[in-house]
Amino acid sequence: MRPFLPPTLFLAAAALMAGDPVKDLPKFQGGDLNRYWADACARCHGVTGNGRDNNGRQLPDAGFDFTDSRKANRKKDSDWVKVMQEGKDKMPAFKDKMAAEEVQRMIPILRKFAAK
Ligand code: HEC
Numbered sequence: 001m002r003p004f005l006p007p008t009l010f011l012a013a014a015a016l017m018a019g020d021p022v023k024d025l026p027k028f029q030g031g032d033l034n035r036y037w038a039d040a041c042a043r044c045h046g047v048t049g050n051g052r053d054n055n056g057r058q059l060p061d062a063g064f065d066f067t068d069s070r071k072a073n074r075k076k077d078s079d080w081v082k083v084m085q086e087g088k089d090k091m092p093a094f095k096d097k098m099a100a101e102e103v104q105r106m107i108p109i110l111r112k113f114a115a116k
Pocket residue numbers: 021022025036037040041042043044045061062063064075080081083084088089090091092094106110
C-alpha cells in the first residue's frame with residue numbers, strides 16, 4: 001500500500017498543523033530579506049518586530065521587542081549576528097539557512113523596526 005504522503009512531507013505537514021515555529025523554518029532562497037523576515041522570523045517576532053501577532057496578541061516565543069528603541073539601541077550588531085547564526089535558547093540557529101553575508105544584511109532591517 002502506498003502511504004498517503006511521503007514521510008518527510010507528512011512530518012512537515014504535521015509540524016505546520018501543530019504550529020511548531022521551528023520545524024518548518026524555510027531556508028533563505030535569495031531575493032528580498034524583508035520577505036524572509038515575514039516567512040521565517042515573523043512567526044515568533046511579529047511582522048513589525050514587536051513580538052505580537054496581527055491581532056496585537058503577544059507571541060509566545062518572541063523573546064525580544066525590536067521596536068523598543070531604548071533596548072535595541074543598546075544591542076551591538078555583532079551580538080545580533082551571533083544570535084542569528086548560533087541561536088540562543090528558543091531562538092533557532094540560522095547558519096544553515098542563511099549565508100553569513102545575508103545575516104549581515106538582516107541587521108539594517110532589524111534596526112529599522114526601532115526607528116519607526
Ligand atoms: C522559533 C521562534 C523564533 C524564530 C523563528 C526566530 N526567532 Fe529570533 N529570537 C527568538 C527568541 C525566543 C529570542 C530571544 C533569545 C534569548 O535571548 O533567550 C530571539 C532573539 C533574536 C535576536 C537577539 C535579540 C536580542 O536579545 O538582542 C535576534 C537578532 C533575532 N532573534 C533575529 C531573528 C531573525 C532575523 C529571525 C529570522 C531569520 C529570527 N530571529 C527567527 C525566537 C525566534
